[in-house]
Amino acid sequence: MIPELSYAEYVWSSYAIAAAVIVWQAVQPIQKYRQIVSQIKEDHLMRSEEHT
Amino acid sequence: MWTQTKLAFHKLGSPLTFFRFAQALIPWLWGLTLVGLAVGLYQALYLVPPDYQQGDSYRILYIHVPAAWQAMATYIVMTILAVITLVWRIRTAEIMAMTAAPIGAAFTLICLVTGAIWGRPMWGTYWAWDARLTSMLVLLFIYLGIMGLYAAFDDRRQGARVASILILVGVVNIPIIHFSVEWWTTLHQGSTINLFGPSTMDPSMLPPLIWMTVAVKLMFGALLLQRARNELLEQDQRKKWTLQALRMSGHDS
Amino acid sequence: MTPRRRKRLTAVALLVLGVGTAAAIAITALQDNMLYFIAPSDIQTSELPPERNFRLGGLVEAGSIQRDSESLYVTFTVTDGAHSVPVSYAGILPDLFREGQGVIAQGHLDDAGLFHAREVLARHDETYMPPEVAAALDRAGAPHGVLE
Numbered sequence: 001m002i003p004e005l006s007y008a009e010y011v012w013s014s015y016a017i018a019a020a021v022i023v024w025q026a027v028q029p030i031q032k033y034r035q036i037v038s039q040i041k042e043d044h045l046m047r048s049e050e051h052t
Numbered sequence: 053m054w055t056q057t058k059l060a061f062h063k064l065g066s067p068l069t070f071f072r073f074a075q076a077l078i079p080w081l082w083g084l085t086l087v088g089l090a091v092g093l094y095q096a097l098y099l100v101p102p103d104y105q106q107g108d109s110y111r112i113l114y115i116h117v118p119a120a121w122q123a124m125a126t127y128i129v130m131t132i133l134a135v136i137t138l139v140w141r142i143r144t145a146e147i148m149a150m151t152a153a154p155i156g157a158a159f160t161l162i163c164l165v166t167g168a169i170w171g172r173p174m175w176g177t178y179w180a181w182d183a184r185l186t187s188m189l190v191l192l193f194i195y196l197g198i199m200g201l202y203a204a205f206d207d208r209r210q211g212a213r214v215a216s217i218l219i220l221v222g223v224v225n226i227p228i229i230h231f232s233v234e235w236w237t238t239l240h241q242g243s244t245i246n247l248f249g250p251s252t253m254d255p256s257m258l259p260p261l262i263w264m265t266v267a268v269k270l271m272f273g274a275l276l277l278q279r280a281r282n283e284l285l286e287q288d289q290r291k292k293w294t295l296q297a298l299r300m301s302g303h304d305s
Numbered sequence: 306m307t308p309r310r311r312k313r314l315t316a317v318a319l320l321v322l323g324v325g326t327a328a329a330i331a332i333t334a335l336q337d338n339m340l341y342f343i344a345p346s347d348i349q350t351s352e353l354p355p356e357r358n359f360r361l362g363g364l365v366e367a368g369s370i371q372r373d374s375e376s377l378y379v380t381f382t383v384t385d386g387a388h389s390v391p392v393s394y395a396g397i398l399p400d401l402f403r404e405g406q407g408v409i410a411q412g413h414l415d416d417a418g419l420f421h422a423r424e425v426l427a428r429h430d431e432t433y434m435p436p437e438v439a440a441a442l443d444r445a446g447a448p449h450g451v452l453e
Binding site: 007011014018024032033 | 158
């Protein structure tokens, strides 16, 4: 490891916790978007089948 | 000029325009966020010198302070959106006011946790019930309360209006957080960065704070647009415009 | 603006004004309870709890720290410039504890005027600077890192 970066463990753990919360915040809406898009598509397919 | 602004405002009120606006902006906001974070982290963790008293522990402030500022800025944005919700009843404003709450809660959480981690070795305690720490914890509960209240209503629009009232009630906490270190004696130190007056941080330590703060602001913008877009699609999933919107963003198959 | 919107805007303004007033009154009434610590100069004027249990805050006076060589027992003086209070403590002190540093001690004041601390916290000030800058300021005799 680079000697300049040998900070106390709690310095790194606070950065790690912040990173974890941010990744969680970033991933959540992407997953939700995928779920809604597939739901809308399915819904549309079902409705178009009803029409035919 | 005014009529144009007004027109743009009303256009953004239309779900399809808002969706397209969000879709166009989100990748840019994330791209700039990542650039800002990269520069900010490099400076915060490598470039800037240690502090004369705290050594390298003070580097925690480069996440703690931008998170704290964003936790409060989010609330101010929500307050403006809540007023628009209650007075003008613009639906996209309602949705943005509601979807900002979990993001604000996340930044408040980051602020509280990083502060506690720093406090243990520096102060000698993780937590103290002083005015600053307590009012910040209250902010987290206000965010959770807004989220809970909104979720409790079947009618989303009615839920947004009721939760908007809670947003307006909770806004008194924002000046309390800000001035707590001036009005009362607290364990938490006073403000280092003062917009009106001298800041007590050496200029060599400021650049990463600015980079990280801007990056966090851009990230908030990206997260808010993503969440608002999702909420809009979910609420309108049986409406015609959603399919049209998805076709436009290349989701047709 | 339509009359309906104006009415709603008035209601919103009144709501914020009402909550703000209520909060201001509550804060003023609870003023003393919101204080986290009491400075040495304020001890006389403050209403101390009956067992004289409170948090004392101030700076560690220069040259006042006396450590016991065999135990964790330590005595020092907390000052705010005008008044000072002697403090005794047995336990681990935080990293930032040093002369001239802001500290908050929780404990009780005995009749002789000695403060028996159960817990000592360091209070960091809001100044941040590299060690070289601090050293340069020291050489120039300029003050830095002062607890207000």
